[in-house]
Structures are given as structure tokens and as C-alpha cells.
Amino acid sequence: MFRRFQLARLVDKVPDGDDWLFEMKFDGYRCEAELFGSKVTLYSRGGHDWTGIFSHLVPAFQKLTKGSASIDGEVVAIDDEGRASFNLLQNSLKRKAPIVFYAFDLLEQDGEDLRGLPLIERKDRLEALLGERRPTDPIQFSSHIIGHGQEVFERMCASGHEGVIAKRLNARYQSGDRSPTWLKVKCTKRQEFLVVGWRTNEEGEDLRAFHLAEEIEGKLVYRGRVGSGITDRERPGFLGAVELIEVDEPVLAVPREERKLGRWVEPRLVADVAFTEVTEEGTLRHPSFKGIRVR
Known part of the structure; x- marks a missing residue:
């Protein structure tokens, strides 16, 4: 039976106190x-049966118990530097390459609904169920640190990880809720990029996003587009500005699918953008517009 996930609220500040535990935010x-x-069913966040997609995890789950259990976790791929990589995970799924399930909560065991128990008790029972894990096992326990949240967050960011999940030690599991007992804090990068164009709506009458480029060794490299963070109040002014420097063709190579709704400019504007990483395709992941200036 699928049980709806508890979701974490996105916040900007790491909570203080020893009544919080902190886990790695997996990507x-x-x-x-x-x-x-021996029956194993693996569900996605939307409740879809993904057992076939993650089929190489099934034998490991079959060895955990002869009874029943419901385990909440994250399927990840770990890169050579020990970081969870979403790009690597997508490529791993295509090749059916090894991936890892990080277990962080136990919702049911042998017919007992555990969601009303304190989190720390659920995690203790989960760790006991998993037993001792070898580094090469496809199922791993998501370890945690109690307190010291800001220090944990800073170390995660310095190591190139995505961030932390903060959870109240004694909180119950709230299926379907984005409650204040689970918080996520993301590590973000911030950089300036040249604006090389903008994306319109289907009617070609509005500015929906900026096309971005980075100058590397004198050459412009396309970095995708950013629309999140641009307010409706700002759009008319930005549209007027880019129309003054519009050119017929982009000043660099852009993906074919971006040309349909793309309009292009001389690279005279610089956008301040926050993002989590540059993907293997060379575009920004989770970009957010913060401001703009004249070059």
C-alpha cells in the first residue's frame, strides 16, 4: 500500500537547537x-509503481525481512567524489547501472503503523531493520547528526553537496504534508552571466525568461535560461531594454529547441543568477534571477 510522503519546506536559514537532527539532502x-x-513494490513520489525501473534494488530489499515494512528514502547515484549526482542518476537509469537507495524513515513494520512515533524512534527501528551495512550495499541507512545544524550545513556546502534536511527529533510522520517539522536548506551558487536573448510567450509579445551565456577563454558558452525570480512588474521594463539591443541571430550556438520562442540581443546586459549546479549538458540547474546590470 502506497503511503503519501511527508515533504520538507524550503527555508533560507538552518534551524538552531538540539531538538533537530540533520541529514544530507540527496539529489x-x-x-x-x-x-x-518476498514481494517488493517501489513507488515514486507520485505513487507510481517504479519497481521495474529500480529492479536491481529488489533482491536487496527481499533479504531485509520475512515480514512487512514500509521504508521512505531516496534513490541516488554517487559520483567519484562521493556526491549524489542527479545527472549521473539519470544516466544510470538509462544504462541500468548501479544506484543506491538511502533509507531515512520507517513508516510501517509487521503490521504496525509507526507514523505516530517520534522520528528518532522510527530511525532507530529502521537502523535495526537494515542491520550492519557495507559501503557497497545497494541499500544504505541515511545517517544524521543531532544539533550543530549550521556547522553541518556549511560542511555540506563546502563538500559540494546540495544541502541539508532538518527534522524535529520527536515529530510524527505527516503523510502528504509540507510541515514545519521537516525543513530543507539548499546550498546555492551565485554568478553573473551575459544575457544573449530572451524567451517570449507563444504570441511573441512578452518576456518570459533570459537566455544566458558564460564567457570562457574569450568564447561564449550557452548556459540555458532563467525565468524564475523575474516578477510581472519587472517584465515590461526588461522587454523594453532588450528590444533596444535586439539582433537577428544569436551571437553563439544555442539548442535548436530554444530558437522557436527565442529572440536575441547583443551581450550588453549582465544577469545575477543563483543556481545549484551546471549540468553535464552545460546548462544551469534550478536557476533563479536576482538582478541585472549594464555591462
Whole structure:
């Protein structure tokens, strides 16, 4: 039986106090493992049956218990530097390459609904269920640190990880809620990029996003587009500004699919953008517009 996930609220500040525990924020696919004897069903965040997609995890789950269990976790791929990589995970799924399930909560065990228990008790029972884990095992326990949240966050960011999840030690599991007992704090990068164009709506009458480029060794490299963070109040002024420097063709190579709704400019404007990483395709992941200036 699929149980709706508890979701974390995105916040800007790490909570203080020893009544919080902190886990790594994984960059992967949320997954629920429903075990009933040798039968294993793996569900996506939307409740879809992804057992076939994650089929190489099934034998490991079959060895965990002869009874029943419902385990909340994240399917990730770990790169050579020990970081969870969403790009690597997508490529791993295409090649059916090894991936890892990080288990961080136990919702049911042998017919007992555990969601009303304190989190720390659920995690203790989960760790006991998993037993001792080898580094090469496809199922791993998501370890945590109690307190010291800001220090944990800073170390995660310095190591190139995505961020932390903060959880109240004694909180119950709230299926379907984005409650204040689970908080996520993301590590973000921030950089300036040249504006090389803008994306219109289907009618070609509005500015929906800026096309971005980075100058590397004297050459412009396309970095995708940013629309999040641009307010409706700002759009008319930005549209007027880019129309003054419009050119017929982009000043660099851009993906074919971007040309349909793309309009192009001389690279005279510089956008301040926050983002989480540059993908293997060379574009920004989770970009957010912060401001603009004249070059």
C-alpha cells in the first residue's frame, strides 16, 4: 500500500537547537519501498509503481525481512567524489547501472503503523531493520547528526553537496504534508552571466525568461535560461531594454529547441543568477534571477 510522503519546506536559514537532527539532502528520486515477505513494490513520489525501473534494488530489499515494512528514502547515484549526482542518476537509469537507495524513515513494520512515533524512534527501528551495512550495499541507512545544524550545513556546502534536511527529533510522520517539522536548506551558487536573448510567450509579445551565456577563454558558452525570480512588474521594463539591443541571430550556438520562442540581443546586459549546479549538458540547474546590470 502506497503511503503519501511527508515533504520538507524550503527555508533560507538552518534551524538552531538540539531538538533537530540533520541529514544530507540527496539529489535523486524520492522512493517508497513496500515490503511484504518476498514481494517488493517501489513507488515514486507520485505513487507510481517504479519497481521495474529500480529492479536491481529488489533482491536487496527481499533479504531485509520475512515480514512487512514500509521504508521512505531516496534513490541516488554517487559520483567519484562521493556526491549524489542527479545527472549521473539519470544516466544510470538509462544504462541500468548501479544506484543506491538511502533509507531515512520507517513508516510501517509487521503490521504496525509507526507514523505516530517520534522520528528518532522510527530511525532507530529502521537502523535495526537494515542491520550492519557495507559501503557497497545497494541499500544504505541515511545517517544524521543531532544539533550543530549550521556547522553541518556549511560542511555540506563546502563538500559540494546540495544541502541539508532538518527534522524535529520527536515529530510524527505527516503523510502528504509540507510541515514545519521537516525543513530543507539548499546550498546555492551565485554568478553573473551575459544575457544573449530572451524567451517570449507563444504570441511573441512578452518576456518570459533570459537566455544566458558564460564567457570562457574569450568564447561564449550557452548556459540555458532563467525565468524564475523575474516578477510581472519587472517584465515590461526588461522587454523594453532588450528590444533596444535586439539582433537577428544569436551571437553563439544555442539548442535548436530554444530558437522557436527565442529572440536575441547583443551581450550588453549582465544577469545575477543563483543556481545549484551546471549540468553535464552545460546548462544551469534550478536557476533563479536576482538582478541585472549594464555591462
